[in-house]
Amino acid sequence: MNLARTFGKIAAFFMRDFAIARGYRGALLLETLEALFGVATFYYLSRFVESPELTRALPTGSSYFAFALVGFAFFDYLSVSLTAFDTSIEEARQNRTLEALLVTQTPLPVILAGSAVYPFTALALRTCVYLAWGALLFDFTPRSANWAGAVAILLASILAFVGLGVMSAGYSILFKRGNPAKWIVLGVSSLVGGIMYPISVLPRWLRFLARLIPVTYSLEGMRAALLGGAGWGQLWPSIAALLVFAAILIPLSFAVFAWAVRRTKVTGTLTHI
């Protein structure tokens, strides 16, 4: 085999993909910003682990592991809510089934919702597996958990997150790639939402920002229900906050989505890759 020719082909592949990536300048910029969020997250984690705030922040009797496990497991609901809708459209575009779907008698919002069912089901199973492994092997002991309260928090969280996901899908339909809605929400939420550290370690302005995003209320409520065994009275503020987010975001997101679909039908780019 001619090694030089093989390397030449590999270089050609690289140049092709680099040229494609260069075409999506907005996406490149946003990926850079996403890295910043990741670095900041680990910075605050390190501050928390070394500080006496640890014991004060944890629900009585729980460990940092239990705190982080709930954070990781339920943050996935935000991730999946934000990615499931636009991923389904992107996959349908890539495998060319989108056009075939769009000429059926199923409207796009239904196609969108239907495509999200499996990811949410798989996620529910994954969450159970996370918690089961934690309970079986790593001393995660939610003995006093309010399971009904946890389910209520979860449902309210999904409602709140879905609005963000549909809005994100609207952006993807219109601009195809480099979805800032997804990256900004996931980036800000992972930084200030309290996944790996309580929001009390954050500076005041970031604590204020934390109160403006649904994942903060979702994780607070979930930890209170699973780790603190909180009653309905204690969980209600989190549930109410999540329902307010849902009431604002769901109608807004569907309006944005409908506008984006109409716009792409004007420009003729709905099924473009």
Add this chain to the structure above:
Amino acid sequence: MSMPAISVESLEKYFPPARSGWRALLQPLARPTERALAGISFSVQPGEAVAIVGSNGAGKSTLLRILATLILPTRGRASIAEYDVERHPSRARYQLGYHTGGDEGFYTRLSVRENLGFFAAMNNMSRAEAQARLALTAERMGIARDLDRQVRTLSTGMTHRVGLARALLHQPTVLLLDEPTRSLDPLAAADFRRLLKDDLVREHGTTLLFASHTLSEVEQIADRVLLLEAGRITAFDSPRRLCAASRAATLEDAITHLASHPARAQSQL
């Protein structure tokens, strides 16, 4: 005269101009200024087969995609049966099947049966209804023995048949095809054309509107030919009358003549 199966009145379509570099970021919001269709009007009667012919960029696919409710017209009106494709897209879609020659839009790891079953469900068919229709349609399309094969194992010709089966499963009255034999070998294409003309149009009375670059195909299938150039209709008549009007021996000669003498062609509209 009965109500047209397809009716197009003063239809115009403009697209935003293509942009590159940073300006491409705003492309989805740009004003549509590039004309694709220039106020065309025509109608197709039920059970009629009409071919759309024209050079690349003439507006053939744009017209079909508007009728399929995939894109919106800028001005004018298009309807399938009595349903306006912009105001009642769902009702219009109920009447139509749409298939493109390059159509490989299937879930390739699923079987033909699973794919068609899924799209039947998307067209509001119950499982029992879908199974019954699937058996009949598969028989008509010659894919009955391949229903349990994964789509990825099918030949191009067979995939086309599955695509057409998908478009026909809910028994549409109007079939829109965009270059239906584009990637088929000559034998498969001939087979496919017979299927369209003999089975769908003659036997079942399906209205057919198809875009094609293959003039022998047009001559074989179409009752009338719609010649589209730069978004305008330059001729619309039967192949025989187009040949007679341009004193050409073949449809290819007639189309070439009419495309190069648009003014003369216009007078025949």
